[in-house]
Amino acid sequence: xxxxxxRSDEEKNRRKKAILSAAKDLFxxxxxxVPVEEIAxxxxxxxxxxxxxxxxxxxxxxxxxxxxxxxxxxRLQNAIQPDGSVEESLNALLHAFVDHMLDNRKFFxxxxxxxxxxxxxxISSDPDQLLEQEINRLFPYVTQVIERxxxxxxxxxxxxxxxxxxxxxxxxxxxxDLAVADESASIREGRWAELFRKAITIxxxxxxxxxxxxxxxxxxGRPEVAGF
Amino acid sequence: xxxxxxRSDEEKNRRKKAILSAAKDLFxxxxxxVPVEEIAxxxxxxxxxxxxxxxxxxxxxxxxxxxxxxxxxxRLQNAIQPDGSVEESLNALLHAFVDHMLDNRKFFxxxxxxxxxxxxxxISSDPDQLLEQEINRLFPYVTQVIERxxxxxxxxxxxxxxxxxxxxxxxxxxxxDLAVADESASIREGRWAELFRKAITIxxxxxxxxxxxxxxxxxxGRPEVAGF
Amino acid sequence: xxxxxxRSDEEKNRRKKAILSAAKDLFxxxxxxVPVEEIAxxxxxxxxxxxxxxxxxxxxxxxxxxxxxxxxxxRLQNAIQPDGSVEESLNALLHAFVDHMLDNRKFFxxxxxxxxxxxxxxISSDPDQLLEQEINRLFPYVTQVIERxxxxxxxxxxxxxxxxxxxxxxxxxxxxDLAVADESASIREGRWAELFRKAITIxxxxxxxxxxxxxxxxxxGRPEVAGF
Amino acid sequence: xxxxxxRSDEEKNRRKKAILSAAKDLFxxxxxxVPVEEIAxxxxxxxxxxxxxxxxxxxxxxxxxxxxxxxxxxRLQNAIQPDGSVEESLNALLHAFVDHMLDNRKFFxxxxxxxxxxxxxxISSDPDQLLEQEINRLFPYVTQVIERxxxxxxxxxxxxxxxxxxxxxxxxxxxxDLAVADESASIREGRWAELFRKAITIxxxxxxxxxxxxxxxxxxGRPEVAGF
DNA sequence: CATGAATGAGACTTCATTCAT
DNA sequence: CATGAATGAAGTCTCATTCAT
Numbered sequence: 001x002x003x004x005x006x007r008s009d010e011e012k013n014r015r016k017k018a019i020l021s022a023a024k025d026l027f028x029x030x031x032x033x034v035p036v037e038e039i040a041x042x043x044x045x046x047x048x049x050x051x052x053x054x055x056x057x058x059x060x061x062x063x064x065x066x067x068x069x070x071x072x073x074x075r076l077q078n079a080i081q082p083d084g085s086v087e088e089s090l091n092a093l094l095h096a097f098v099d100h101m102l103d104n105r106k107f108f109x110x111x112x113x114x115x116x117x118x119x120x121x122x123i124s125s126d127p128d129q130l131l132e133q134e135i136n137r138l139f140p141y142v143t144q145v146i147e148r149x150x151x152x153x154x155x156x157x158x159x160x161x162x163x164x165x166x167x168x169x170x171x172x173x174x175x176x177d178l179a180v181a182d183e184s185a186s187i188r189e190g191r192w193a194e195l196f197r198k199a200i201t202i203x204x205x206x207x208x209x210x211x212x213x214x215x216x217x218x219x220x221g222r223p224e225v226a227g228f
Numbered sequence: 229x230x231x232x233x234x235r236s237d238e239e240k241n242r243r244k245k246a247i248l249s250a251a252k253d254l255f256x257x258x259x260x261x262v263p264v265e266e267i268a269x270x271x272x273x274x275x276x277x278x279x280x281x282x283x284x285x286x287x288x289x290x291x292x293x294x295x296x297x298x299x300x301x302x303r304l305q306n307a308i309q310p311d312g313s314v315e316e317s318l319n320a321l322l323h324a325f326v327d328h329m330l331d332n333r334k335f336f337x338x339x340x341x342x343x344x345x346x347x348x349x350x351i352s353s354d355p356d357q358l359l360e361q362e363i364n365r366l367f368p369y370v371t372q373v374i375e376r377x378x379x380x381x382x383x384x385x386x387x388x389x390x391x392x393x394x395x396x397x398x399x400x401x402x403x404x405d406l407a408v409a410d411e412s413a414s415i416r417e418g419r420w421a422e423l424f425r426k427a428i429t430i431x432x433x434x435x436x437x438x439x440x441x442x443x444x445x446x447x448x449g450r451p452e453v454a455g456f
Numbered sequence: 457x458x459x460x461x462x463r464s465d466e467e468k469n470r471r472k473k474a475i476l477s478a479a480k481d482l483f484x485x486x487x488x489x490v491p492v493e494e495i496a497x498x499x500x501x502x503x504x505x506x507x508x509x510x511x512x513x514x515x516x517x518x519x520x521x522x523x524x525x526x527x528x529x530x531r532l533q534n535a536i537q538p539d540g541s542v543e544e545s546l547n548a549l550l551h552a553f554v555d556h557m558l559d560n561r562k563f564f565x566x567x568x569x570x571x572x573x574x575x576x577x578x579i580s581s582d583p584d585q586l587l588e589q590e591i592n593r594l595f596p597y598v599t600q601v602i603e604r605x606x607x608x609x610x611x612x613x614x615x616x617x618x619x620x621x622x623x624x625x626x627x628x629x630x631x632x633d634l635a636v637a638d639e640s641a642s643i644r645e646g647r648w649a650e651l652f653r654k655a656i657t658i659x660x661x662x663x664x665x666x667x668x669x670x671x672x673x674x675x676x677g678r679p680e681v682a683g684f
Numbered sequence: 685x686x687x688x689x690x691r692s693d694e695e696k697n698r699r700k701k702a703i704l705s706a707a708k709d710l711f712x713x714x715x716x717x718v719p720v721e722e723i724a725x726x727x728x729x730x731x732x733x734x735x736x737x738x739x740x741x742x743x744x745x746x747x748x749x750x751x752x753x754x755x756x757x758x759r760l761q762n763a764i765q766p767d768g769s770v771e772e773s774l775n776a777l778l779h780a781f782v783d784h785m786l787d788n789r790k791f792f793x794x795x796x797x798x799x800x801x802x803x804x805x806x807i808s809s810d811p812d813q814l815l816e817q818e819i820n821r822l823f824p825y826v827t828q829v830i831e832r833x834x835x836x837x838x839x840x841x842x843x844x845x846x847x848x849x850x851x852x853x854x855x856x857x858x859x860x861d862l863a864v865a866d867e868s869a870s871i872r873e874g875r876w877a878e879l880f881r882k883a884i885t886i887x888x889x890x891x892x893x894x895x896x897x898x899x900x901x902x903x904x905g906r907p908e909v910a911g912f
Numbered sequence: 913c914a915t916g917a918a919t920g921a922g923a924c925t926t927c928a929t930t931c932a933t
Numbered sequence: 934c935a936t937g938a939a940t941g942a943a944g945t946c947t948c949a950t951t952c953a954t
Contacts (some may be wrong), residue, residue, distance in 0.1 A: 115405045116340040174398030206434025571861045572796040630854030662890025
């Protein structure tokens, strides 16, 4: 058997990239179920070698997801509208996010799968491995716009930018869970498109500053639903 | 060896329930990874018998999730406040939902896992098997309250009750994805409790009828984000 | 569930026959591998009931073989030629035997399977169960002819009729092992037909009385092959 | 866990042999019923590994039988008597065959089991897998002696050596079927030993050239036994 | 370092046989 | 007595991971 050896660090890096690339292709198409064997084959090396570069399948899986976030980041960058209004900008960012996920349904599922399973228990605790880092890097895109809105007095003063961002983001993912599972759904039109539009509008409206509005505390009349 | 037998249909149902109960206990505690063998053992029957009642592990897994929805339904029923205001009622229902999921984190993860993986491809297409049915049964609890709000002119007329419900529900699940993954999070207080409170308030505010508000269409200034 | 009960002995016998008949049909077609379930189904009763009539699969299998010997016996009876010469008669009987087996290849295989496996260990030791009895019943057909030959001085005097019969019979089965395995072999002509003809001739010749012939003892020059 | 590895083809062959050896030991002792698991254990490897080397149990079983033929071949080789008479040689070979089978009864049963069941349907059609090849390799031992007899004018000229060999061989196996099933039978003496001796004598006599002998055609008086 | 081989765990089946009703 | 249900044993396969070379 003849094979290449990865003597230099550079060569080593190239290999890792190749594995990741193969993994991405296959995971994004068929999900976690793809056998490691197959990924190795596509990267033109043996299973055992793959394990030299990745501690286990889960770490490779998570790395593949991380990669996906880079592409998502590009998309968000392109969606930035330096001179648009705050609302337009926010709208554009959220739509870019949703668009991207609908264009890459399996990838979205993988991100949700990551949350649903205990991947953190199964991969090295190296923070560079964790997805959180990657996700955190995307936050500013949204947070900055929101903060601009705060400065302009558009949004409620008692709403922290980070919280608003989280709420908007997770509402989007929540809806994506359904939209993405709906195989028949056309991406950019129909029921789901409208639903996303409505959801974003509601969020924006709900966060808008208003003279007459009070705090977040549970209404008085809800004693039996223990408060959080 | 001596064993029990399920002769009547009723008996058979009981047996199925028993298996399900064992499966629930184990799945809810350790997730999908539990060996079928172990589930059978806990149900005090042989693996072969278990396979008489469930076509495969996935079908059992999904059935276990379905079971969980029954418990959730009870919780929602208890949260109904016949004479509370619309907002109080909605608030109570959403909190009940979130509370339940935080009390049963693994169960929540399983529901999200179900959405993230292609379980529907792996189980019989019998609609009774599908989770969708079970979820649909919960919808009216929320929808009815929202419709009451519509009748009272509290919510925007152009917002369909079903859409509003979906948006609120999925926002909650989106946030739960994070909250549940945060092992350290205390359930009923702290950051997450506050975040849920804020999110619900925003949704309610955003859906509120207002004289000055228009449609859902994307603002004019968003041509580059292909429209939905 | 409604079913028939076998109250009378007669009814009981009918059932046993029905099972046997189903077993024969299926065993003769597909061999030992047929599931008991299927036999029961064809006999229109449940597996468990079948076990009331037969101790286990092997006993049923052996019973099915026994049945086959009855048919074989008919064939032998038809082959008897009261006024034929001894050689013609013997020839006719052996050919009838071989013909029958080639017409019922699976049945022949079953008889050989019975010998090759330790069926006697697995069935009740009731002699009525054993195949030997059944086979013994067929012996006289051949033995009588041979004895007639003895009386006529055709065959060597030092050859016991029973031994000759066994030798002739087992030579036939030995060849049948091969002929029957040769799926492509046409039954009544070609290589195998000729081979059987030759074999029978050789046997008859070899057993023929001759003035110059001595005993059965191993020749002197075979000391190293320990004698039997 | 630590284990051995078969890297080279030679090593691999050794491994396969080791499995085969374990299989032989167990099959020859307890027949087809031995669990694959147990064979693997005796070969000191895992079931999964065993399945790397053999497609399924049947292929292993057949391979074990093939192995047995090698030992038989040695025995036949040892039985060759270069300067013995034709009759002595044939006698010696046949006795060696029978002796070997009586010494290895289970092995003989396995060969007959192979013929009686449709093993060829269940194993790969690779001719190297088939037993036929192995058996064919043994033929020359007998055929050569017979041909020597032909050359010396000892045997009928119209008897092909191959046919004579088949007839003698199958007569022996036919008798072995019975002898081997007779657990109580002592190997080298008694009824069976005598029977084999007689059978061989008859065959040799029957094949002997004689001035007055005609063809193999069925006698005239056998019209009703359809001719083959 | 690269890899083929080995492995343990577990899913899923089939099936003869037995048990409880 | 008849039977549906249960079961244990075993075959087969897949796959993530590890070991020895």
